Amino acid sequence: xxxxxxxxxxxxxxxxxxxxxxxxxxxxxxxxxxxxxxxxxxxxxxxxxxxxxxxxxxxxxxxxxxxxxxxxxxxxxxxxxxxxxxxxxxxxxxxxxxxxxxxxxxxxxxxxxxxxxxxxxxxxxxxxxxxxxxxxxxxxxxxxxxxxxxxxxxxxxxxxxxxxxxxxxxxxxxxxxxxxxxxxxxxxxxxxxxxxxxxxxxxxxxxxxxxxxxxxxxxxxxxxxxxxxxxxxxxxxxxxxxxxxxxxxxxxxxxxxxxxxxxxxxxxxxxxxxxxxxxxxxxxxxxxxxxxxxxxxxxxxxxxxxxxxxxxxxxxxxxxxxxxxxxxxx
Amino acid sequence: xxxxxxxxxxxxxxxxxxxxxxxxxxxxxxxxxxxxxxxxxxxxxxxxxxxxxxxxxxxxxxxxxxxxxxxxxxxxxxxxxxxxxxxxxxxxxxxxxxxxxxxxxxxxxxxxxxxxxxxxxxxxxxxxxxxxxxxxxxxxxxxxxxxxxxxxxxxxxxxxxxxxxxxxxxxxxxxxxxxxxxxxxxxxxxxxxxxxxxxxxxxxxxxxxxxxxxxxxxxxxxxxxxxxxxxxxxxxxxxxxxxxxxxxxxxxxxxxxxxxxxxxxxxxxxxxxxxxxxxxxxxxxxxxxxxxxxxxxxxxxxxxxxxxxxxxxxxxxxxxxxxxxxxxxxxxxxxxxxxxxxxxxxxxxxxxxxxxxxxxxxxxxxxxxxxxxxxxxxxxxxxxxxxxxxxxxxxxxxxxxxxxxxxxxxxxxxxxxxxxxxxxxxxxxxxxxxxxxxxxxxxxxxxxxxxxxxxxxxxxxxxxxxxxxxxxxxxxxxxxxxxxxxxxxxxxxxxxxxxxxxxxxxxxxxxxx
Numbered sequence: 001x002x003x004x005x006x007x008x009x010x011x012x013x014x015x016x017x018x019x020x021x022x023x024x025x026x027x028x029x030x031x032x033x034x035x036x037x038x039x040x041x042x043x044x045x046x047x048x049x050x051x052x053x054x055x056x057x058x059x060x061x062x063x064x065x066x067x068x069x070x071x072x073x074x075x076x077x078x079x080x081x082x083x084x085x086x087x088x089x090x091x092x093x094x095x096x097x098x099x100x101x102x103x104x105x106x107x108x109x110x111x112x113x114x115x116x117x118x119x120x121x122x123x124x125x126x127x128x129x130x131x132x133x134x135x136x137x138x139x140x141x142x143x144x145x146x147x148x149x150x151x152x153x154x155x156x157x158x159x160x161x162x163x164x165x166x167x168x169x170x171x172x173x174x175x176x177x178x179x180x181x182x183x184x185x186x187x188x189x190x191x192x193x194x195x196x197x198x199x200x201x202x203x204x205x206x207x208x209x210x211x212x213x214x215x216x217x218x219x220x221x222x223x224x225x226x227x228x229x230x231x232x233x234x235x236x237x238x239x240x241x242x243x244x245x246x247x248x249x250x251x252x253x254x255x256x257x258x259x260x261x262x263x264x265x266x267x268x269x270x271x272x273x274x275x276x277x278x279x280x281x282x283x284x285x286x287x288x289x290x291x292x293x294x295x296x297x298x299x300x301x302x303x304x305x306x307x308x309x310x311x312x313x314x315x316x317x318x319x320x321x322x323x324x325x326x327x328x329x330x
Numbered sequence: 331x332x333x334x335x336x337x338x339x340x341x342x343x344x345x346x347x348x349x350x351x352x353x354x355x356x357x358x359x360x361x362x363x364x365x366x367x368x369x370x371x372x373x374x375x376x377x378x379x380x381x382x383x384x385x386x387x388x389x390x391x392x393x394x395x396x397x398x399x400x401x402x403x404x405x406x407x408x409x410x411x412x413x414x415x416x417x418x419x420x421x422x423x424x425x426x427x428x429x430x431x432x433x434x435x436x437x438x439x440x441x442x443x444x445x446x447x448x449x450x451x452x453x454x455x456x457x458x459x460x461x462x463x464x465x466x467x468x469x470x471x472x473x474x475x476x477x478x479x480x481x482x483x484x485x486x487x488x489x490x491x492x493x494x495x496x497x498x499x500x501x502x503x504x505x506x507x508x509x510x511x512x513x514x515x516x517x518x519x520x521x522x523x524x525x526x527x528x529x530x531x532x533x534x535x536x537x538x539x540x541x542x543x544x545x546x547x548x549x550x551x552x553x554x555x556x557x558x559x560x561x562x563x564x565x566x567x568x569x570x571x572x573x574x575x576x577x578x579x580x581x582x583x584x585x586x587x588x589x590x591x592x593x594x595x596x597x598x599x600x601x602x603x604x605x606x607x608x609x610x611x612x613x614x615x616x617x618x619x620x621x622x623x624x625x626x627x628x629x630x631x632x633x634x635x636x637x638x639x640x641x642x643x644x645x646x647x648x649x650x651x652x653x654x655x656x657x658x659x660x661x662x663x664x665x666x667x668x669x670x671x672x673x674x675x676x677x678x679x680x681x682x683x684x685x686x687x688x689x690x691x692x693x694x695x696x697x698x699x700x701x702x703x704x705x706x707x708x709x710x711x712x713x714x715x716x717x718x719x720x721x722x723x724x725x726x727x728x729x730x731x732x733x734x735x736x737x738x739x740x741x742x743x744x745x746x747x748x749x750x751x752x753x754x755x756x757x758x759x760x761x762x763x764x765x766x767x768x769x770x771x772x773x774x775x776x777x778x779x780x781x782x783x784x785x786x787x788x789x790x791x792x793x794x795x796x797x798x799x800x801x802x803x804x805x806x807x808x809x810x811x812x813x814x815x816x817x818x819x820x821x822x823x824x825x826x827x828x829x830x831x832x833x834x835x836x837x838x839x840x841x842x843x
Contacts, residue, residue: 186711188703195700198689205648205686206701206754207672266691323741 002319003260003312004272010308011279018286025289028162032152034278034285039169040149040235041251042277043228046180047221048249049256049273053184053197054217055265056105056112060097060119061225061252065245067127068094068226069233073136083145087230094226095219097123102215120249124242131241138237149234169231173274176224181270189213197266254301255280258308279304350409351376351540352397352509357406359392366392368564369406374509379531379541381555383548385584385773385800389564390544394511397542398430399423429502430511435494437486444469444482447501472500476530492523499530510534511542521838528554548580560584563773581802593781593806603660604793605676605762610654612637612644616818617654622762622793627784629808630797631833637817638797639681642764646671646678658761672701677760679751681767681797687751690740694732695721697739697750702758720757728753729779745776752783763787765796769803781807801830815839 018025044061051058068090075086097119104115138146152165184190196203196210204210225245233239259276261268283301287294352374359367367389374380384390395401397408399417407414410426417423423430437446444465445452453461453468469482478496486494495515502510515527531541531554545551551558558570560583568583604624611617615637622628632638644651647665656663656674663674671678680686688697698721699706706717721735730749732742739750748768755763768784769777784807788794798804804811811823813836820836 182711186714188707188710188712191696191700191703191712195689195692195696198691199685202680202686202689203700205646205668205678205680207667207669208700209667209669266689323738 003315004269004275006312006315007259007272007275007279007308010304011275011282014279014282014286014304018282018290022289022291025286026161028158028164030285030289031161032165032167034281035164035170036150036167036235037284038274038278038281039167039171039173040228040231041248041255041281042173042274043169043176043224043231044248044252045255045259045273045277046176046270047224048252049259049261049268049270050180050184050193050217051112051221052253052256052261052263053193053265053268054214055197055200055263056214056218057116057253057263058101058218058221058225059113059116059249060101060123061221061249062245062247063120063123063127063249064094064097064222064225065229065232065248066241066243067097067123068229069239069244070127070131070136070241072230073138073233073237073239074131076142077136077138083142090230091223091226094222094229097226098219098222099215101222102218105218106211106214124246127241127244133241136233136239136241138234146234146237149231169235172231177270177274184270189216193217194266199266251277251280254305258305260312279308349375351411353407353409353412354393354397355407355409357393357396357403357408359389359396359401359403365564367396367403370561370564370566372559372566374540374542376508376540377535377538379535379543379554379556381543381545381551381558382561383545383551383558383580383584384561384567388561388567388584390561391513392564393561394430394513394542394544397423397428397509398511399428400430424505424507427506427508428511429505429507429509430513431495431498431502431515432513435491435498437494437497439487440485442483442485443473443480443489443497443500446486446497447472447482447504449501451505468504469500472504475503476500477526490520490523492519492526495519495523495527496530507539509540509542511544513544515543515545524550548577551575551580552577558583585802593803604658604791605795606655606657606660607645608655608657610641610644610656611652612640613650613652614817615640615644615652616816618814618819620812620819620822622795624761624791624793625788626809627788627794627796627807629804629811630795630814631801631804631811632814632820632837634799636814636837638814639766640817641814642678642766642795642797643680646676646764648678672758675761676764677701677755677758677762678764679755679766679768681770683747683751683770687754688739688747691738693736694725694730694739694742694750695735698724698754698757701754724753724757728756728783743773743776745772745779748772748776748780752780756783756787761792763792763794765794765798767797767799769798769800801833804828804833805830813837 024030044065048058048061071093072086072090075081075089076083101115101119104110105112148168150167152167153171155163155165157163184193192203192208192213196208196213200210229245232245255276256268256273257263258279259268259272259274261273280301283304284297287297287300292300350373354370354372356369356371357367358369370389370393382390382393392401396403397417399420399422402418408417409415415426417426417428438449444462447469448465453464455461466482473480473482476496476499478493478500480489480493486497489497499510519527534541543551543554552575555575556572558575558580560567560569560580562584570579570583602624603621605622607621608619609617610619618641630638640649643649645656645665647667647670656665658674658676665671665674684690689700695717699717703712706713718735725732725735728749730753731746739747742750752768765784769780772780784794796807805828808828809825811828811833813820813823813833815837816839820839823832
């Protein structure tokens with residue numbers, strides 16, 4: 001929990017810094033925007049983070065976002081399929097992708113980096129081919145569906161700022177995060193997941209079917225990516241097969257790592273992943289609001305993530321030293 | 331060094347008086363949770379072969395790593411030729427003529443012999459390019475000197491373990507090492523290769539090279555050593571001059587007490603076969619058949635590579651099995667995974683607790699319940715209160731010393747870590763207990779506790795199959811000993827028949843005959 005506290009401080013620092021420099025940062029409209037984007041990207045980060053906990057990596061997230069978003073939009077917009085069926089098909093497709101990648105990683109013992117890198121390339125190509133690279137959209141139909149990505153069902157009055165409408169994607173993220181948090185911290189499978197990320201051999205010898213858990217994790221990651229991809233598509237209503245979700249895996253991975261997931265595996269919290277996402281979204285927003293040259297966008301985000309990870313590593317080492325001393329004192 | 335020799339009387343006298351090339355004075359080293367070395371001292375004369383003996387965890391390897399510059403002592407002094415030195419890196423050690431040959435060989439397997447010997451000291455031409463020609467020539471000379479008949483261009487991967495060892499030695503000689511430290515050099519060598527190693531040590535001696543030889547194979551020690559220094563629990567435990575090196579004297583120094591005090595005296599009387607194994611064949615092994623009765627402790631002896639670990643891993647479903655039948659308590663069982671094995675009432679305490687037994691970064695509590703977590707599951711979630719209560723009981727019962735249940739196991743001492751592994755499995759109340767080197771790397775006190783624990787379980791009717799490479803442990807604990815050689819069973823010895831010689835005779839197969 002210490003580490004979550006650390007990045008929470010970082011998030012608050014960035015928010016305070018931004019609002020002091022430019023009070024417009026605190027406008028309700030601006031904050032709602034940040035919440036919406038945090039919601040959309042946070043869903044991806046949870047999947048990326050869970051895979052990182054297994055000690056693997058999922059580079060295909062952005063392309064799964066792409067293929068789920070484009071096919072859903074194509075089926076509903078161009079072929080007139082009912083949105084419910086299209087949704088189930090697109091999610092089913094994502095599940096299948098995750099399952100296939102999981103099988104390759106566990107049964108054939110291929111490296112996750114390679115498998116999901118190939119997934120990234122293949123899925124992007126397929127999305128572009130089946131749509132003929134044409135932009136897809138839902139048109140003006142199914143407004144209720146599109147509201148799912150853009151509307152805000154509740155609003156919370158905040159003194160000094162006014163009422164802030166909480167957008168659907170953020171609410172969905174909170175629901176998913178709570179489920180994922182309970183799964184990771186309180187369930188037998190979550191415990192096994194954390195254990196196998198640290199030491200798969202010891203976990204397997206403890207009678208755990210580690211391969212099944214790893215496959216399930218890639219399925220979860222792809223499913224969340226597919227779900228996120230559909231929300232993104234609904235939100236913008238103009239899905240470009242070549243660009244929809246491109247590089248999103250990198251934001252998701254960066255958010256998870258910033259949120260305390262170690263690429264060595266076995267470490268990470270759902271709350272951390274959510275806060276990590278929020279930091280990246282706030283930074284993005286701050287760059288615009290503060291009038292920093294947008295060309296510096298990537299540089300600023302990269303530098304903040306790097307600083308966060310360095311601070312985290314230093315704190316971790318101090319903690320380890322203290323723990324060692326405690327045992328010695330015994 | 332020249333300055334000291336010329337600096338006159340005082341230094342010279344002292345140097346001659348001690349006549350030592352190396353003096354280690356009161357070296358101490360602490361690791362998290364372990365006092366690895368506590369004021370250890372030793373001296374080494376030019377051309378002397380000094381054996382450092384001690385049980386696992388006695389501090390031998392740490393001491394040698396300090397001499398080789400891989401680790402820094404917390405306190406103490408090292409004198410080389412009478413002058414205090416700081417060995418702050420491997421490079422410094424090499425410059426001062428100290429070379430360590432690791433137990434696990436440190437060779438780049440994909441490179442050829444010459445490349446390995448010159449690694450980090452490559453001969454160059456035109457500043458950046460490798461001068462293969464000169465390196466090959468020099469390597470050939472080195473190989474000739476140590477009697478290894480291989481081309482310098484041969485890839486290390488394709489050499490036998492013994493030959494790799496020779497390459498390591500050649501590497502040390504290239505840097506003109508005056509002090510050669512060998513850490514368990516014979517552990518992976520054949521008899522023939524070991525003989526050649528002795529010849530080489532004798533030859534090095536002729537050239538004035540001093541050797542520190544670390545081994546717990548006492549037979550070897552008495553063959554090569556000019557003097558023996560024993561360590562116990564990180565402290566000096568005593569010294570033996572050449573004429574005093576006997577098996578009994580060495581054991582007494584290492585263990586610090588007579589064997590009878592360590593091993594429980596017990597009489598076993600069980601008849602019902604609990605574990606029956608028939609025509610059981612693991613990949614790369616030969617078929618084996620045997621049985622372990624309820625309450626019986628059967629030792630599984632053999633040399634490294636005899637196939638003991640592979641056998642128990644196969645029995646536990648960790649690695650795939652070719653064919654064979656397992657019966658537990660008379661009923662045939664299918665074991666395709668560790669999960670199946672646990673369900674059938676088998677438990678395995680694996681060989682390497684850090685890699686296979688524990689999840690080091692997780693809490694004591696999480697490790698204790700890892701193998702039986704479903705017992706704590708209610709409504710899809712872990713009942714944390716129940717888990718905590720149960721772990722409290724386990725920690726108390728098995729005498730695990732930890733500041734709290736949430737302490738990461740990596741910070742516990744070796745003995746306590748091993749107790750966590752044992753407790754994790756024993757709390758499942760297994761019918762069959764497979765132990766693979768159950769006391770490796772734990773101190774004598776913890777060893778005794780572990781022995782008592784195994785004995786208690788046997789008294790409760792658990793069938794135990796125990797692998798151990800420590801002869802005293804196998805002889806002291808087992809009701810019966812199965813000996814493996816060349817991936818199959820070589821024979822069986824009753825408690826009355828079991829002697830070190832009888833075990834070694836079977837364990838070395840036809841080589842001994």
